[in-house]
Amino acid sequence: MLTHPQRVVDAASGLRKADVAAYYEAVAPWLLPQVAGRPLSLLRCPDGVGAACFFQRHYRPGFGPGVRALALPDARGEGGPLLAIEDARGLQALVQMNVLELHPWGAPADAPDRPDRLVFDLDPDPALPWAQVRDAAVEVRGALAARGLRSWVRLTGGKGVHVVAPFAPGPDWTALRAFCRALAQALQDAAPRRYASGAARTARGGRIYLDWQRNARGASSVAGWSLRARPRLPVAMPLHWDELAECPGPAAYDLPRARQRAQALARDPWEGFAQCRQALPAA
Ligand code: ATP
Ligand code: MN
Numbered sequence: 329m330l331t332h333p334q335r336v337v338d339a340a341s342g343l344r345k346a347d348v349a350a351y352y353e354a355v356a357p358w359l360l361p362q363v364a365g366r367p368l369s370l371l372r373c374p375d376g377v378g379a380a381c382f383f384q385r386h387y388r389p390g391f392g393p394g395v396r397a398l399a400l401p402d403a404r405g406e407g408g409p410l411l412a413i414e415d416a417r418g419l420q421a422l423v424q425m426n427v428l429e430l431h432p433w434g435a436p437a438d439a440p441d442r443p444d445r446l447v448f449d450l451d452p453d454p455a456l457p458w459a460q461v462r463d464a465a466v467e468v469r470g471a472l473a474a475r476g477l478r479s480w481v482r483l484t485g486g487k488g489v490h491v492v493a494p495f496a497p498g499p500d501w502t503a504l505r506a507f508c509r510a511l512a513q514a515l516q517d518a519a520p521r522r523y524a525s526g527a528a529r530t531a532r533g534g535r536i537y538l539d540w541q542r543n544a545r546g547a548s549s550v551a552g553w554s555l556r557a558r559p560r561l562p563v564a565m566p567l568h569w570d571e572l573a574e575c576p577g578p579a580a581y582d583l584p585r586a587r588q589r590a591q592a593l594a595r596d597p598w599e600g601f602a603q604c605r606q607a608l609p610a611a
Contacts, residue, residue, distance in 0.1 A: 340559035356416040359553035367410040371429035387411040394418030431548035442497040449539035453531040485562035495608040506611035508540035568597040
């Protein structure tokens, strides 16, 4: 049951809690494969965008049906059980709790020490033209392909893009981190004026910070089709690589446009992702 359906969630667009619920219902077939059965970090915004939002990753009984408590301890072994959802009912339970953003782990809840996807988070210096961020995403795709990995791309709805590659479970977090760190370092070594990946954690001087550190136990990255808690409710949108070249920016989709896209889509832009069983090579 949805309480306060008329409450305005985003003053810039006038979108209401009922619009958020309808959005997540419409995109559930595309979103759920990205999040179901994985520990989740949730960004909750009880007073809407712009007010105090907070991340939550622990189960609370108040979440209602469809939200599952996970027995595994969290990365620091504190705070009680983590949480997961499996279906559209769970998604609506999260909406009722004023969740706007969903951020899954890179491993399933039933095998939290066996990651099965990696993500490179491209964080550009805000001064950098978008076309160069697009080019960088294609370059990361190429670097992964050269190591035998097919990848998929999503806009973040914020400043950058994520390049994501699934792989067959087997390697542990240490092996995954070694692989990702080496790949980021190789890209930086080849183009030090375009990429940063070290300790600075932010991109300066027109560079793109290649954040490979999302690939850790307990870390997360935003799900494709998740809203972002920013004015006008942009969406972290999965794209087909062919769509990226035409895409005008990382926040090209807001809630209404993303909902239209979900309803008009004939094929998943991430077709093949869920079935992909490629092997992660050694670092
Ligand atoms: P942008 O393109 O604007 O960078 P982003 O989603 O990549 O959008 P980042 O700030 O780069 O945002 O963070 C990368 C990921 O790290 C996020 O998608 C999110 O899953 C995770 N993250 C960031 N901050 C937190 C936090 N405080 N708690 C939990 N997860 C977080
Ligand atoms: Mn980012």
